[in-house]
Amino acid sequence: MTIEFKESAKKELDRMLSRYPSRQAALLPALFLAQREFGWISDEVISYLSQLMELPKARIYGVATFYTMFNKKPVGKYFIQVCRNIACAMMGGDGLLDYLSQKLGIKEGETTPDNKFTLVKVECLGACGEAPMMQINDQYYGNLTKVKVDQILAGLK
């Protein structure tokens, strides 16, 4: 089965294309859109975008692998990214990662068997005043403590 954007996604891409003088400039927006629609950037997605953006597959692959936000393998429903950089580390970032790892029963880089959670470490998220912090999907969570983490995880259905 070949994949294709829904009409709404196609419209969205057209809107993005109108912002740039060249078609290829919309590649990052197109990759974001594809990730939202298809979950991750598979070879199939790369082939589809190659047609759509009129660019060689190698170009799409090269761009998709350059940027950390494009997932080259499937991730869980909740993608937990824990900041590992200096401000967060100094405020207990390692402990935060250990705590999450223990609560979810997975190591850094892994996904729970029910595909609900993926846990990774990332570089500074630009919110160092709220250290230690993490990002789950689009949302930032700062000034974390065990109690707060418990509450946040309990809220994720």
Added chain:
Amino acid sequence: MNEFPKILSANWGKPNSAGIETYLASGGYEAARKALGMEPAKVSQEVLDAGLRGRGGAGFPAGRKWTFMPKDNRPRYLCVNADEGEPGTFKDRDIMRFDPHMLIEGIIIACWAMQANNSYIYIRGEFEEPAKILEKAIQEANQKGFLGGKIFGKDFNLQVWVHRGAGAYICGEETSLIESLEGKRGNPRIRPPFPPQKGVFDQPTTVNNVETIASVPFIIREGIPAYRKFGTEKSPGTKLFSVSGHINKPGVYELPLGYPLMNFINEVAGGMIAGIKLKAVIPGGSSTPVLRAEECQNVNLDYESLAAAGSMLGSGAVTVIGEGTCMVKLLEILTHFYAHESCGQCTPCREGAPWAAQIAKRIHEGKAELNDIDVLSSLGANMMGRTICPLADAAACPIIDFPKKFREEFEAHIRNKGCPQAKPFPVEFK
């Protein structure tokens, strides 16, 4: 909260501070109207005379940069750098979240000065919330006729777009940002040509930081003496400082340039956390030289004073490091960061940063020899000034400085065959 002048953060506490009505009520968009009644060159001159220096790290005079744009009839672009990836820096996020219209008004003025009709705000991909707030603000400004065609009745069009990055620190470097905006891998370009000659889509381009642009409306509205009333002769105006680490009140503070560093730490930012003593400060973001506590005593937060102390104002990211912090561990984290973020085009950067990261890790784990400390220093020296972009220099800075300024700590790791401390940091996750 404090008695300091507020230029950039004047609206932050207000209800719905991001809304256009709030901004208009504070005199918003009057500066843009005024600027569009002036000769474009006069606008650049005012910004130059006000002494506004780039807030993205390098401190280049903003008004001068704008005059580098050629006056031919090619389309011109302003790229606003909202990539904010330098560890310790988190000020631009607050400008965008709390007062996006100040940035948009600054863009209008800067674009008028350069006669640019298109502007992209390149925002780091993780900043979903600020990006949404900006999109809404741009829509509001379009509806009011502050963007689009015939702005303020002038024969001047301006489109502003938000462009999201996708997770790459290097894209904060201006030529990498340009490549990324064109839909490519963010590999920095060899200069010349410089962006004003050949930038995004091969057209004349200026890249400015969010805070630089957001500082412009005040200068145009209130005038040069009003701006120069704050700060020092050579570093006029105010600046946002992001403070993090072992500090009681981490966050973003607007201060006049030239404010004493120790007063900032002890008074404004609430002093050290949990009675921990100050060990060191990285005063301007992770790529500026670290200062030991005793080196911080008479330092002021401005370009000149920090340079005299052997460091830099950088992006104004003050990372406060308390006693009980293992500097070898910190170096390990920083070198790992630069190794991860190197785009890989230049050998000294691609090979040097991971090598330094391995050595720092070995020293921390007690698997290194004394000689490794000197290897670090020579590695750092060999990364300096030999690459396409300054990321390698930034990476080299802690590789050289940490072992130099904390030599005894590095040696202790080697003698002790591992970290002499039970935990690398004095604060634990609770």
